Amino acid sequence: MRITQGCFSFLPDLTDDQILTQVQYCLDNGWAVNLEFTDDPHLRNTYWEMWGLPMFELNDAKGVLMELDNCRKIYGDRYIRLSAFDSSRGWESVRISFIVNRPKNEEGFRLDRSEGPGRTQRYATRAYATDKPEGKRYA
């Protein structure tokens, strides 16, 4: 099941050239670009691992692409997302965020049902991937 979160996620995956254009747009606006990765695809998982620090004071998108390539070399089997932060209001707020890398097989989610008190039903979604320990999920 294809994860759809962030911008562009209903479009086909962006090519590197398209990513470059998006990043350049971010940099031209003075936003800081950051890379994060994870192998826990659950939508409630907001805390992704950071790939280094956010990149401040860049002029050209190629610098970001260089980092993305380095990140893909090591974590190419995981989700990588790129976010851009706007600090013009005095705090860093996300302006754009999109997935730039995803695992080959996205296995999707299982729906767990459990009985609560009375006849209540509780639901939970669990990614099949997270049955395996961290780091071995998409190997």
Add this chain to the structure above:
Amino acid sequence: MSEVGEAGPASPAKINLAEEFAQSGVGPVLQQLDDELIGLAPVKQRIREIAALLLVDRVRSKFGLSSQAPTLHMSFTGNPGTGKTTVAMRMAEILHRLGYVRRGHLVAVTRDDLVGQYIGHTAPKTKEVLKKAMGGVLFIDEAYYLYRQENERDYGQESIEILLQVMENHRDDLVVILAGYADKMDRFFHSNPGFRSRVAHHIDFPDYDDADLLAIGEKMLSALNYRLNPEARQALAEYIALRRRQPLFANARSIRNALDRARLRQANRLFAAGDRELDLDRLTAIEAEDIRQSRVFLEESVPSPRMRGEG
């Protein structure tokens, strides 16, 4: 150029080189280089040559003639104060106009910005700088300090390796300019053959002669809305001749420092005069006495054992 017309079906039959030159907008930058920088004839010549090569390369690619992206990494060697940084900034602009770097900004760094203090600190630091320089020109001042021969565990080596890798793999993304004094740079290239082979253009900045320095001094002053009296100009010419013989002479930089101090003395002189009314003329004029009070003139009459160099 016009004989190359049959190269490809989509290629134009003829390209006017002069028109192409005008279109690129390099002309004004080169002109500005000529107007604003005094002396440096060999440097300007080399820059014109490089610009011509890049322009012809661009025209060739319009005809479909394949040409590899040229290696543009350069090394600027010359004594202190000969205009290496200034020219590097112009270079960034020229390369940008010609479309060889995308942004045309200049990131000037020294060893401190590239080399870390402890293990694992250098690589992120160097990469950080490289990321900032992407699409522009990375200017490494006093590049030879990156390599410390006497200490083989020096982190500079790590930085050099990353630099070399990026210089090779991202040739169309950034241009690296190494700058420094000639003799030390020679030694640096000698012990780092990797750098030597990746740097295509070695440009040597000659020292200025006295007339050049005088002209530079006047240019600096007029940029600050000052002017030299005829006597003051004579004093400055004498100052330059004397200053050159003293240690730590740094060409245009020494002149700038001398003029800064002359401005200080001028302000003091005007202030000491106190009650007199000032007009535009007196405010902008540097008098001979402002320059002649310099220690350089004193040391000429009474040779001091210290020879501080700056005065």
